[in-house]
Amino acid sequence: MRRKCRIWWPKPLSSTLPSTYNLLFGWFVSCSSDSVDIVVAFASNHESSSNLQSSFQEILHSINGNMHVSLQGKSKFSLLGQYRPCLSNGQVFYNGAEEDDVRKSCAHSIDDVSECCGCLKLDGLLDQCRQTSIENDYWIELAYDSLHLNAWGICWIPKLHHIHWNREILSQFDDHVIFYETPTFGGHHFSLRFWNSSEHEKPSLKKPQWVDELQQKQPLNDLDTVILAINSATAAKKFFERHDGLKRSSANIPIIWMFCTFTWHILAVSIASLSTIFYIFLQFFHYILNFGSQAWVYSASAKAFSNTWINIRIRCCQILYWPIFLQDNDLRSQSSVECAEKVALHKHSMWSSLVVDILLGDLIGLALLFHTESVCLWISNFACNFTNELLRSGCVWLMGVPAGFKLNIELAGVLGMISLNTIQIWSTLWIFVGSLFIYLIKVLATLAILFGLTISAALVIDMIAIATLHVSTLHWLISILYSQQLHTLAALWRLFRGRKWNPLRQRLDSFDYNVKQHVVGSLLFTPLLLLLPTTSVFYIFFTIMKTVISLSCMFIEVIISVIHATPYIKIVLRLIKPRRFPLGIWFESIACHNSSSDSSCSAHIDKNSLPFEEAPQREDINRMISILHSNYLSIGQMVLPHYRKAFSGVSRSYFATSVFGLLSGNKVASTLGATLPSTMPWLYVPYKEYWCLCRNSILGCMVDCNYYRCRDS
Structure with a gap:
C-alpha cells in the first residue's frame, strides 16, 4: 500500500521566495503505519538557530511542555526537517539563478533521490537532533516549486523531496500540501466542533453494532490533533522567538506607547476606585444583614422578596468577583488559540453582562425618576x-x-x-x-x-x-x-x-x-x-385572574433570564470579527496531479484567469494542493445554546403538569423555573488588597500583556 503524507503548511512561509535554507519546526501526527500528517508551525533560519545549539534540546523540551496537554499526549514538538530553494547534488540555488535552470535542477535532483539522500549536513547538536529524528521518527527534506498562485496569495509551493520514514528513505508516496492561515488570538482559528457542544449535548440513542465496529477501526488520520497543532503554531513560534532573543520592541513608537500606558493606568485606577467603593458598601450591607439574620423581620422579608434577594446575591457576587474572573491565571490555555479564545470569552462574559445590565437599568431608572x-x-x-x-x-x-x-x-x-x-x-x-x-x-x-x-x-x-x-x-x-x-x-x-x-x-x-x-x-x-x-x-374566574398575574410575573422572569443568559461580548465580536467563531472546516482544491501505470492526468484550477504553471512531477507520485478554510457560526447558532441552557428546566412536562393542575385544582407553580447564574461564597478581602486586585486585573488586559505586566511597588 502506498504511503500517504499530508503537509500542513502555513501561508506566510509561501508569501515570499526564500533565499536560504531554513529549519522546519512542528509536529509529526501519525495514527497509522502508512500515513503521516506533518504540521509545520514555523521556519527558522539556519544561522540564527545555530546560535542555540548549546540549549537546543532544552528549548524544544520547554516548548513542548508549554503546549496543550492533549497535544502533548498525541504528538511532540520537534525539528521536522529542512527546506531549500532547490536541491541539486548538494548545491543551493538562490533567487539570483534563472528560473528555468532552477526547475531543471530540481527535476534532476528529484530523479536522483534513490541514488543519494541529499540531506544537508547540519552543525553540532543540530545534526545530532536530525540523526535522532531520522532514527526514531521522521525527517523531511523539502524543495519548492515556483508556482505563482497570486489569487490565493501563494508565491511558491513546498515539494517533499524525500522523507526518512522509520529509518527508510522514501521517494514513492502520495503527498497532499494543505495551506492554512496561521491562527492568531483575536484574529481567527480552526475548530472541528460546535463551540458550546458540551452545554447542549444530549445522550444519543443506542447505536447499531456496525457503528461500533466502524469506530473501532483505526482511522486514517487524527484530524483533532492536527487542528490542535495548527492552533498551537503561533504559541510555539512565540516561545521559540523568546528563546532566540527576538522580542518585540516599542522603541519605534515610544510616545504612543507611553501615552497608551498612561491612559490605561488612569482607567485602571478609576475603575478600581469605583469598584472599591461598591465593595465597602456591600461589605457594610452584608454585615447589617448578618447582624439581624435571626430576627423574624429578616425571615419574613426573605420569603416575601425571594426573587429580589436571589438577584441581589447574584449581582453582589458579580461585583465582588469580576477582578478575579478577569485575571488570566490559566497560562496553559494560551498555547492553543482555540482554548485561549474560549477562556477569554468566558472571562469577559461576566463583566459584559454586568455592564449591559447596569446600562439598561440606568435607562429605565432615569425614565422612572x-x-x-x-x-x-x-x-x-x-x-x-x-x-x-x-x-x-x-x-x-x-x-x-x-x-x-x-x-x-x-x-x-x-x-x-x-x-x-x-x-x-x-x-x-x-x-x-x-x-x-x-x-x-x-x-x-x-x-x-x-x-x-x-x-x-x-x-x-x-x-x-x-x-x-x-x-x-x-x-x-x-x-x-x-x-x-x-x-x-x-x-x-x-x-x-x-x-x-x-x-x-x-x-x-x-x-x-x-x-x-x-x-x-x-x-x-x-x-x-x-x-x-x-x-x-x-x-x-379566580384561576383566570391568578393565571394572568402569574403570566405577567413569568414574562418579567423571562426578561431577567434573557439579560443574564445573552452572550453580549460574543455578539459584538461576531459582528466585528466573524472569523473568531469557526464551525467546522472545508478544503479548497487548487491543483492536483494523478499518475498511475494505466493513465496519467494533471489538473489545476485557474482562479480569476491567473496563470498557473504545472511544476515537473514524478510519474509515481500523486500530488494535491489545497487550502484550509473555516465555516463560521451565525448569531442564532451562537446565542441559542445559552438560551437553551437558561430555560432547560422548562419542558413539555412542565406545561402538561400546569394544565393538569389547573383542571384538577391542584397547586400550580407560579414561576417559570429558569436557570440563573450561580452564586459564589461571599468574598472577604481587605480594602487595599481588593483595590490592587482590581487595578492589576485591568492592567493585565492590555493588548500586549505577554510583554508587559504591572507589578506592585
Missing part, C-alpha cells in the same frame, strides 16, 4: 380599575346568573360575600400604602441605576405578588374546595362501580360495598354533583 408622578398615577388607576371593574364586578356577576347558568343561590352568595369582604379589606390596607407608593418608585429607580435592571425587575415581581396577595388567597381557598369536591365525587363514583383505589399498588381493585355504604354514597353524591357548577364557576 423623570416620570415618577405619571407612573404612580397610571399604576393607581390600573389598580382601581382592576379591583372595581374586574374583581368586584366579577364577584357580583357570579352571585347572579352568569352567562345564563342557574347556580346555587346560597353557595354563590356565601362565596361571593367572602370574596367581596376579602377584596374590601385588602383595598383598605393599600390606601395607607398609596401615600408611600411614590417613594417605592424612586427606590425602584435607584436600584435600577446602581445595580442594574434585573434587580429592579425582580423587585417588581415580588411587589406584584404582594399587591395581588388577596387574589392568590381567594384562588387558594376556592381551589381547595374545588379539588376536594372533585376527589370526593371520583371516590363516590368508584363506589358505585364496586372499585376502590389501592394507594400502595397505585391501581384500582375490586371491592364489595354493603347497602349502607351505597345509601350514604348516594346521599352525598347528589348534592356534591349539583353544587359542582357553582364551585367551578368561581374557581374558573
Whole structure:
C-alpha cells in the first residue's frame, strides 16, 4: 500500500521566495503505519538557530511542555526537517539563478533521490537532533516549486523531496500540501466542533453494532490533533522567538506607547476606585444583614422578596468577583488559540453582562425618576380599575346568573360575600400604602441605576405578588374546595362501580360495598354533583385572574433570564470579527496531479484567469494542493445554546403538569423555573488588597500583556 503524507503548511512561509535554507519546526501526527500528517508551525533560519545549539534540546523540551496537554499526549514538538530553494547534488540555488535552470535542477535532483539522500549536513547538536529524528521518527527534506498562485496569495509551493520514514528513505508516496492561515488570538482559528457542544449535548440513542465496529477501526488520520497543532503554531513560534532573543520592541513608537500606558493606568485606577467603593458598601450591607439574620423581620422579608434577594446575591457576587474572573491565571490555555479564545470569552462574559445590565437599568431608572408622578398615577388607576371593574364586578356577576347558568343561590352568595369582604379589606390596607407608593418608585429607580435592571425587575415581581396577595388567597381557598369536591365525587363514583383505589399498588381493585355504604354514597353524591357548577364557576374566574398575574410575573422572569443568559461580548465580536467563531472546516482544491501505470492526468484550477504553471512531477507520485478554510457560526447558532441552557428546566412536562393542575385544582407553580447564574461564597478581602486586585486585573488586559505586566511597588 502506498504511503500517504499530508503537509500542513502555513501561508506566510509561501508569501515570499526564500533565499536560504531554513529549519522546519512542528509536529509529526501519525495514527497509522502508512500515513503521516506533518504540521509545520514555523521556519527558522539556519544561522540564527545555530546560535542555540548549546540549549537546543532544552528549548524544544520547554516548548513542548508549554503546549496543550492533549497535544502533548498525541504528538511532540520537534525539528521536522529542512527546506531549500532547490536541491541539486548538494548545491543551493538562490533567487539570483534563472528560473528555468532552477526547475531543471530540481527535476534532476528529484530523479536522483534513490541514488543519494541529499540531506544537508547540519552543525553540532543540530545534526545530532536530525540523526535522532531520522532514527526514531521522521525527517523531511523539502524543495519548492515556483508556482505563482497570486489569487490565493501563494508565491511558491513546498515539494517533499524525500522523507526518512522509520529509518527508510522514501521517494514513492502520495503527498497532499494543505495551506492554512496561521491562527492568531483575536484574529481567527480552526475548530472541528460546535463551540458550546458540551452545554447542549444530549445522550444519543443506542447505536447499531456496525457503528461500533466502524469506530473501532483505526482511522486514517487524527484530524483533532492536527487542528490542535495548527492552533498551537503561533504559541510555539512565540516561545521559540523568546528563546532566540527576538522580542518585540516599542522603541519605534515610544510616545504612543507611553501615552497608551498612561491612559490605561488612569482607567485602571478609576475603575478600581469605583469598584472599591461598591465593595465597602456591600461589605457594610452584608454585615447589617448578618447582624439581624435571626430576627423574624429578616425571615419574613426573605420569603416575601425571594426573587429580589436571589438577584441581589447574584449581582453582589458579580461585583465582588469580576477582578478575579478577569485575571488570566490559566497560562496553559494560551498555547492553543482555540482554548485561549474560549477562556477569554468566558472571562469577559461576566463583566459584559454586568455592564449591559447596569446600562439598561440606568435607562429605565432615569425614565422612572423623570416620570415618577405619571407612573404612580397610571399604576393607581390600573389598580382601581382592576379591583372595581374586574374583581368586584366579577364577584357580583357570579352571585347572579352568569352567562345564563342557574347556580346555587346560597353557595354563590356565601362565596361571593367572602370574596367581596376579602377584596374590601385588602383595598383598605393599600390606601395607607398609596401615600408611600411614590417613594417605592424612586427606590425602584435607584436600584435600577446602581445595580442594574434585573434587580429592579425582580423587585417588581415580588411587589406584584404582594399587591395581588388577596387574589392568590381567594384562588387558594376556592381551589381547595374545588379539588376536594372533585376527589370526593371520583371516590363516590368508584363506589358505585364496586372499585376502590389501592394507594400502595397505585391501581384500582375490586371491592364489595354493603347497602349502607351505597345509601350514604348516594346521599352525598347528589348534592356534591349539583353544587359542582357553582364551585367551578368561581374557581374558573379566580384561576383566570391568578393565571394572568402569574403570566405577567413569568414574562418579567423571562426578561431577567434573557439579560443574564445573552452572550453580549460574543455578539459584538461576531459582528466585528466573524472569523473568531469557526464551525467546522472545508478544503479548497487548487491543483492536483494523478499518475498511475494505466493513465496519467494533471489538473489545476485557474482562479480569476491567473496563470498557473504545472511544476515537473514524478510519474509515481500523486500530488494535491489545497487550502484550509473555516465555516463560521451565525448569531442564532451562537446565542441559542445559552438560551437553551437558561430555560432547560422548562419542558413539555412542565406545561402538561400546569394544565393538569389547573383542571384538577391542584397547586400550580407560579414561576417559570429558569436557570440563573450561580452564586459564589461571599468574598472577604481587605480594602487595599481588593483595590490592587482590581487595578492589576485591568492592567493585565492590555493588548500586549505577554510583554508587559504591572507589578506592585
